[in-house]
Amino acid sequence: MKTHKHFHFSIGVVAYPLFFVLLIWIVFWAEVRFNFKFKDYGIYPQTMKGLRGIVFSPLIHGSIKHLASNSVPLLVLSMALFYFYRSIAWPIIIYGILLSGFLTWCIGRPSYHIGASGLIYVLVSFIFFKGVFAKHYRLIALSLLVVFLYGSMIWYTMPIEKGISWEGHLSGLITGLLFAIIFKKSIAKPKKYVWEQPDYNEEDDPFLRHFDENGNFIEHLESEEDMEGEPTKINYIYKKSED
Incomplete structure (x- = not known):
């Protein structure tokens, strides 16, 4: 019975992140194939119409380069989230999308903000700070790995490159830190012999x-x-x- 449960758990760790990455690729394919303009469904700050982008913007990407650059970190980080924090993985993703999107809507420039990078920053920030707060060697090691792989992303929370939504990145960073504090009780504690x-x-x-x-x-x-x-x-x- 234990093996059976572990099998399903392992499938979920891979299946959910893979499904989401596949979904954003399907959306991009449909936009190109049928000449849709999904960009208009992105976050347009401080407008009522732009609020719908809070939900839809993570699925929309402006180019194949934009999509490819988001796919790998999204897959890796979401798998880490489901593996180490299974009980709170879905709340982190769902509320992370909503809160980071709303913050982007509040502080963003008057332009369409699209892409899953806001969610990626939520995951980077949450996993890093969660590991630090946990004081558990496995989670700290995970935090160090995240810093090693994605530490340079911190620079993109500032307006250093034109055409990049640094507001969305900053919103994701703040949201992840906030969740690491709010969900502090869910930190996995090391077993004591x-x-x-x-x-x-x-x-x-x-x-x-x-x-x-x-x-x-x-x-x-x-x-x-x-x-x-x-x-x-x-x-x-x-x-x-x-x-």
């Missing part, structure tokens, strides 16, 4: 009393293999791995 408990006394541990100072099992076992009366010695490391 019995010997890490404050009231642990090694001399009272009934399990360790069966081993000598070299880690060998010294208690006689009541089995056919132990009828000769010799202590059965089992290396502690192997014994632990079998459990």
Whole structure:
């Protein structure tokens, strides 16, 4: 049963991010194939019509280069999100799109803001700060990996290049940080072993009393293999791995 659940979990980690990336490619294909103008459905700040772009803008891209540059980080980061933060992955994505889009609508220039980069910045920011707040080596390692791969993206939260929605990037960065604080209780905590408990006394541990100072099992076992009366010695490391 455990294997069955793990199988479905693994499928979800890959399937959901892959579906979203495939969806934005289908939207771009339909726009080119049927000569649609989806750009008008992007976020146009401080206009009522532009509010619809909060929902639709992540699906719309201006060029094949724009689409390709967003596809890989979106796939990698969303897979990391579903793997490490499965219980809150969907709220992060859905509310991340809505909140970062609304912030873009509030502070953006009077132009159409399109693309999934706002969501990408939400994921980069959330995964990084979440790992820092967690103080858990696996999540910190994930944060360092994100910095290594996408750390240079921080420069694009400032108006350094014409034609790039730095407002959308900045909104995503702020949203991710905010979510890392709001969802702080959902941080995965490292497991504590019995010997890490404050009231642990090694001399009272009934399990360790069966081993000598070299880690060998010294208690006689009541089995056919132990009828000769010799202590059965089992290396502690192997014994632990079998459990």
